[in-house]
Amino acid sequence: MKILIIEERQGLLAEMLRYFKREGHVCEQAHTYQEGYKKLNNYEYDCVLVNLGLPGQDGLRLVRLMREEDARTGIILLSTGNRPEERIQGLEEGADDFLSIPFDMGELHARIKAVMRRKTGVYHKELAFGGLLLKLDERIVLADGAPVNLTKKEFEILVFLARNKNRVVTKESIAEHLWGDYMEDAISFDFIYAHVKNLRKKLAARGYSDYLKTVYGVGYKFEV
Known part of the structure; x- marks a missing residue:
């Protein structure tokens, strides 16, 4: 999952970044309204955490702008306040959830998953394609019940x-989704080819390389 955290408090921001990166998510950060607005205009995210x-500018304006452009992105408002009218206004402006600071990181993570379940209809813990099983929470892949030893990337x-x-996915999209927005300055995305080559080799050893298709000059497709 790709998460944008828009938070001015350095300590809280650092804590959230550590937690979500440890959980395997791609995290990006912004400290002000202007920084957050710029990132939202240039990149796509699964979920955005916004300090009120x-x-x-206040975080509500960002929520309003996000909802005018995109209904799919999950939005959770964070605030040191806990007034009912504050929560109501945030939810009416388009936020999916509201959490008061301080909060437990595990609870925030659970709320993000709940928001994504509502957005996508279901939060998949597993993806299955014939005998190929991707266990997302455990971050393992099984081929006919036997583990496939993959690197994190x-x-x-x-x-x-x-x-x-x-769907055809470009190399640029893969790089930006997995490594973050600093990839916009990359001169070449050939390193993606190396990762996919190794991935295909490991799947081929278990008889499952046919799923990965190369679309020459563009990117890759997982074909079922």
Whole structure:
């Protein structure tokens, strides 16, 4: 999952970044309304965590702008306040959830998963394609019940392609989704080829390489 955290408090921001990266998510950060607005204009995210009281403008304005452009992204408002009218206004502006600071990181993670379940209709813990099973929470892949030894990035590429099954995914999209927005300055995305080559080799050893298709000059497709 790709998460944008828009939070001015350095300590809280660092804690959230550590937690979600440890959980295997791609995390990006912004400290002000302007930084958050720029990132939202240039990149796509699965979920955005927004502090209600941001320097420059309040977080509600960002929520409003996000909802005008995109109904799919999950939005959770964070606030030091706990007034009912604050919660009501945030939810009416388009936020999916509201959490008061301080909070437990495990609870925030559970709320993000709940938001994504509502957005997508279901939060898949597993993806199955014939005898190939991707266990997302455990971050393992089984081929006919036997584990396939993948690196962290190989696993993430496989999951990203599988979630976009039967769609062509560009190398640029893979890089930006898995490594974050600093990839916009990359001169070449050939390193993606190396990861996919190794992934395909490991799947081929178990008889499952046919799922991964190369679309020459563009990217890759997980075809079922």
